[in-house]
Amino acid sequence: MCIASYSIVYSSRTGNTALLARRILDNLPAGQRRYFGPPCPAACCAPLLFVGFWVYNGGCDPATQTFLSQLHGKQVVLFGTAGLGGFRGFTGYPDYCAAVLRRVKSGLAGDNHVPGSFLCQGKIPLSVGEWYKSQLQSDPHNAVYRAMIENFKEAQSHPNQADFAALDRWLRNLLPALKLPF
Ligand SMILES: Cc1cc2nc3c(=O)[nH]c(=O)nc-3n(C[C@H](O)[C@H](O)[C@H](O)COP(=O)(O)O)c2cc1C
DSSP states (O other): OOTTOEEEEEOOSSSHHHHHHHHHHHHSOGGGEEEEESSOGGGGGSSEEEEEEEEETTEEOHHHHHHHHTOOSOEEEEEEEESOOOOTTOTTHHHHHHHHHHHHHTTSOTTOBOOOEEEEEOOOOHHHHHHHHHHHHHSTTOHHHHHHHHHHHHHTTOSOHHHHHHHHHHHHHHHHHHTOOO
């Protein structure tokens, strides 16, 4: 089995995680690529899988959960987007990201190896922002809804150029560990 071959598998409901997947695609050699697309058994022909997800209820989306649960003996590099970001005053963001990634990894069988993971903020659907606003209207002093609206506004510009630059850096640092021959 050739360590150099890889697949990029991603689940994306509204396009944020797809942008990260495309960026990873552009940064890796085409010759060793076996698959690029949604979770599918065909992706498993490669020993190295880049698996992209969107955060759902503090873990990964259901399609990714199912896909991850079927993997054995793979190197699995995780990447994803979350609606929650490091907005002003939210000091718990790094812990939140760590908890999400822990939960996602816990869905993998123990014979897989996760050499790296990346998470950044993604846009939140407008309907969710409208809902936060309506809640705040009926409860104007609610600090949680205020914070959620602030986070919603920040999220609308993500993933942004800084996120892509961070993704590029992360990937550059990770590649030697994946032994891809460039
Ligand atoms: C049903 C649902 C549940 C979500 N749960 C979370 C969550 O628990 N934490 C979070 O940070 N974002 C959550 N989000 C926001 C998405 O993770 C975020 O918008 C993500 O960037 C969407 O990625 P996509 O555009 O690739 O689908 C949720 C979104 C939906 C629709």
